[in-house]
Amino acid sequence: MKKQLICLAMGLISLLTANGQWKNPVPENPLAQSIGLLVGTTGIGLEYYRPLGNQLGVQAGFSLMPFTTHIMGQYGQYDTRNRVETQMHNAHILLAWEPFHYTGGVLRHFTINAGAAYFFRLMGTVRTTLDEPYYYGDILVSSELLGSARTRVSWGSRVMPHFGFALTNVRIDERFGFNVGIGGYYLPSPEVRMTGTNLLSDNEHNGPIIERNLRDYRLLPQLQLGVNYKLQID
Amino acid sequence: MKNFNFYALICLSLLAGVQSCESPLKDVNIMVSSDILKYTTVLQVYDTQGDLISDVNVSVRGQDAEYIYNLDGRKQFNLRDGLLGFGVHPEHQPTPGKPIKFLVELSGPNYLTQVIPVTIVDEQFSSVYAVTVLDLSNPPAGVTAYRPTVSLVNNAIGETITLMSPLNNGAEQRVRITLPAGTQFLDENGNVLRGSQLTALIVNVDTDKEDALKIFPGSSLATENIYQAGATSPVSGVFNPGALTNIQFFLDGTPVKRFSQPIEIGQQLQAGFREVGDAVSVYSHAIAEARWQHEHEVLATETDGIMESVFQTDHLTWFLSGDFMRACDEPATVQLQASWFDAGVSYPLTVEAIIGNKVAMSFTVTVNAENSTARLSRLPSQGVTLRIKDEREAILGEAALTSCGGTTSITLLDPATVADPTVTLQLYVRCPGQSDVISVLPTFYLYYREHGSGDDFKFLGVVTNGFLSTKLLTVDTVPYDFKAIWGNEIKIVGNHTVQEDNSGTVGIEPGDIIGTKAGATNLAILTEKCNELNN
Numbered sequence: 001m002k003k004q005l006i007c008l009a010m011g012l013i014s015l016l017t018a019n020g021q022w023k024n025p026v027p028e029n030p031l032a033q034s035i036g037l038l039v040g041t042t043g044i045g046l047e048y049y050r051p052l053g054n055q056l057g058v059q060a061g062f063s064l065m066p067f068t069t070h071i072m073g074q075y076g077q078y079d080t081r082n083r084v085e086t087q088m089h090n091a092h093i094l095l096a097w098e099p100f101h102y103t104g105g106v107l108r109h110f111t112i113n114a115g116a117a118y119f120f121r122l123m124g125t126v127r128t129t130l131d132e133p134y135y136y137g138d139i140l141v142s143s144e145l146l147g148s149a150r151t152r153v154s155w156g157s158r159v160m161p162h163f164g165f166a167l168t169n170v171r172i173d174e175r176f177g178f179n180v181g182i183g184g185y186y187l188p189s190p191e192v193r194m195t196g197t198n199l200l201s202d203n204e205h206n207g208p209i210i211e212r213n214l215r216d217y218r219l220l221p222q223l224q225l226g227v228n229y230k231l232q233i234d
Numbered sequence: 235m236k237n238f239n240f241y242a243l244i245c246l247s248l249l250a251g252v253q254s255c256e257s258p259l260k261d262v263n264i265m266v267s268s269d270i271l272k273y274t275t276v277l278q279v280y281d282t283q284g285d286l287i288s289d290v291n292v293s294v295r296g297q298d299a300e301y302i303y304n305l306d307g308r309k310q311f312n313l314r315d316g317l318l319g320f321g322v323h324p325e326h327q328p329t330p331g332k333p334i335k336f337l338v339e340l341s342g343p344n345y346l347t348q349v350i351p352v353t354i355v356d357e358q359f360s361s362v363y364a365v366t367v368l369d370l371s372n373p374p375a376g377v378t379a380y381r382p383t384v385s386l387v388n389n390a391i392g393e394t395i396t397l398m399s400p401l402n403n404g405a406e407q408r409v410r411i412t413l414p415a416g417t418q419f420l421d422e423n424g425n426v427l428r429g430s431q432l433t434a435l436i437v438n439v440d441t442d443k444e445d446a447l448k449i450f451p452g453s454s455l456a457t458e459n460i461y462q463a464g465a466t467s468p469v470s471g472v473f474n475p476g477a478l479t480n481i482q483f484f485l486d487g488t489p490v491k492r493f494s495q496p497i498e499i500g501q502q503l504q505a506g507f508r509e510v511g512d513a514v515s516v517y518s519h520a521i522a523e524a525r526w527q528h529e530h531e532v533l534a535t536e537t538d539g540i541m542e543s544v545f546q547t548d549h550l551t552w553f554l555s556g557d558f559m560r561a562c563d564e565p566a567t568v569q570l571q572a573s574w575f576d577a578g579v580s581y582p583l584t585v586e587a588i589i590g591n592k593v594a595m596s597f598t599v600t601v602n603a604e605n606s607t608a609r610l611s612r613l614p615s616q617g618v619t620l621r622i623k624d625e626r627e628a629i630l631g632e633a634a635l636t637s638c639g640g641t642t643s644i645t646l647l648d649p650a651t652v653a654d655p656t657v658t659l660q661l662y663v664r665c666p667g668q669s670d671v672i673s674v675l676p677t678f679y680l681y682y683r684e685h686g687s688g689d690d691f692k693f694l695g696v697v698t699n700g701f702l703s704t705k706l707l708t709v710d711t712v713p714y715d716f717k718a719i720w721g722n723e724i725k726i727v728g729n730h731t732v733q734e735d736n737s738g739t740v741g742i743e744p745g746d747i748i749g750t751k752a753g754a755t756n757l758a759i760l761t762e763k764c765n766e767l768n769n
């Protein structure tokens with residue numbers, strides 16, 4: 001896996017470097033008016049880019065992140081099966097600054113982003129069932145009787161600040177550019193509720209405990225890759 | 235994958251992998267409710283002096299025995315401090331028209347074997363029954379345990395002989411057994427037993443004495459598995475005995491099951507039970523299957539001024555002369571109503587069914603404002619008075635049973651404890667050296683007594699998921715001993731004073747109470763379960 005990542009990174013660097021060699025630097029804004037498709041850790045979304053002068057720009061868009069998976073794991077002292085559902089939907093607007101717009105090579109596409117996103121929904125839900133036979137004395141308790149626990153971690157619907165770095169609009173050809181970015185949203189403390197059914201119904205007390213433990217989880221990191229399509233050819 | 239813990243899960247779910255993901259599960263403890271056995275019952279086993287006993291053997295059998303466990307969910311049934319708890323497998327619970335039935339046999343040296351037929355009907359989730367086993371060396375007033383011996387001639391009775399139980403130990407009724415000359419004694423296979431000395435154990439019971447009647451087979455006049463005259467299927471119902479006798483013979487120590495010819499038994503009837511010429515039903519009871527069998531219809535006769543039920547038999551067992559009232563097919567429901575029921579507070583109340591001035595059935599239930607019904611099977615619809623008592627034996631209400639399968643409402647008077655403060659017990663287990671409680675909240679039957687009083691423990695209620703509210707305890711000033719039946723174990727917490735309920739203190743900080751059902755942490759017991767539960 002590591003090897004694959006290294007290969008991918010090397011390939012990416014090669015691509016960027018090659019791109020830099022194809023085009024001589026010009027002192028104009030490396031950000032072109034374009035629309036882009038982004039895929040990343042906070043979802044999939046559409047982005048609109050617009051330059052402002054030579055080294056500033058603005059980008060706005062939205063991303064959606066419905067995510068469901070099953071994870072086996074340990075929860076407390078029990079082996080569990082967890083169905084995880086994550087929802088991160090936001091609309092955002094960011095100011096982009098290209099401090100090295102006058103240089104050559106890929107460095108001129110280096111962008112510092114700052115802005116905010118309104119998250120319509122930012123929450124994760126984990127439905128936990130035991131993944132091991134549960135015995136009460138000699139009685140094997142069925143999973144139906146045992147029930148499930150539901151942990152809901154929610155940051156609510158609100159505006160959250162964003163800061164990040166990116167390589168923006170690294171040209172692939174006349175129309176298409178390439179984007180890669182890393183950054184993060186600053187989150188408020190989440191609200192955690194734990195509920196349960198049947199024999200797992202007495203677990204409300206764990207909600208405040210998890211909430212306390214998550215108190216310092218304030219950064220929602222974002223890693224994004226994308227392509228953008230130039231609306232006007234130079 | 236097993237070690238992939240929830241820490242990783244949170245990170246993944248939020249895709250927040252670059253942060254210092256310190257375990258969000260620190261101190262998290264998944265609680266699994268122990269309220270798995272929804273239907274439970276407890277037998278309090280007394281000897282005939284009214285003391286709880288533990289030196290008897292327990293066996294469970296009968297049609298639903300395979301679904302019966304102790305309160306710990308195990309197939310081990312041991313009597314501890316006179317208490318014996320049973321629970322029904324959660325996937326084989328009683329349903330309307332299909333109760334759970336099993337037999338509990340209690341036996342031991344010098345005890346007369348007692349077989350208790352237990353019936354658990356739907357919606358009767360918990361109950362406590364007092365049962366009595368006869369200590370043959372110490373029978374209660376009104377019960378005679380007579381052990382005559384007879385020398386045999388050529389393995390048979392030489393001359394006709396009559397054995398008469400003595401009128402001692404306060405007894406006012408006796409039994410007469412006449413063995414005709416030439417009677418031989420047979421084993422269970424019909425083989426003639428050989429020996430020179432016949433010993434007998436004859437237990438005769440005065441049927442008008444409440445304490446004496448406690449040794450009635452099954453410890454309840456309301457019983458089941460009764461085959462009436464000519465019947466091929468059993469019914470349940472209530473006996474009104476006018477005479478009750480258990481007869482056992484041994485030939486040189488070998489149990490006798492039958493005779494080569496009928497013997498005659500004359501049971502003296504309770505005074506005033508019958509006039510001469512009145513009909514009397516005779517039933518026998520075989521303990522192996524707890525089966526009552528109609529044997530005869532006889533007419534009361536008077537001999538030497540003694541009113542008797544006289545009949546012949548070729549086998550030995552319990553014999554009863556008296557009346558039988560068939561029960562309704564559907565259990566009766568008793569709806570208890572009281573202005574003093576507080577939400578969430580449990581009240582142990584004793585329900586008695588009185589028939590003809592005799593207590594036909596008695597058991598204790600825990601009721602509260604949310605669930606204040608009791609269900610009674612084995613009772614007829616006519617002639618039954620229901621009586622509700624509190625833990626101090628005060629009668630809070632009475633009503634006649636109305637109809638088969640119907641609901642009888644009884645409005646209860648205020649008990650003496652009505653104005654007392656509520657005490658909430660939140661019982662949980664904090665393992666030594668650990669900050670967290672264990673992951674199973676206990677569910678068990680709890681008993682109490684005033685510390686140093688020497689009294690018997692009294693039933694306080696069923697603690698469900700570690701929680702019980704009660705008005706039976708005096709706060710701050712009175713020290714109590716508590717006794718809990720946790721599964722197969724008995725735990726006693728001695729000399730403990732309780733505080734008044736302080737509901738509302740909810741939290742996770744030290745001193746707070748877990749969960750939302752807050753209350754005073756009045757007891758922290760059962761710590762010895764930690765090792766087992768953490769394994």
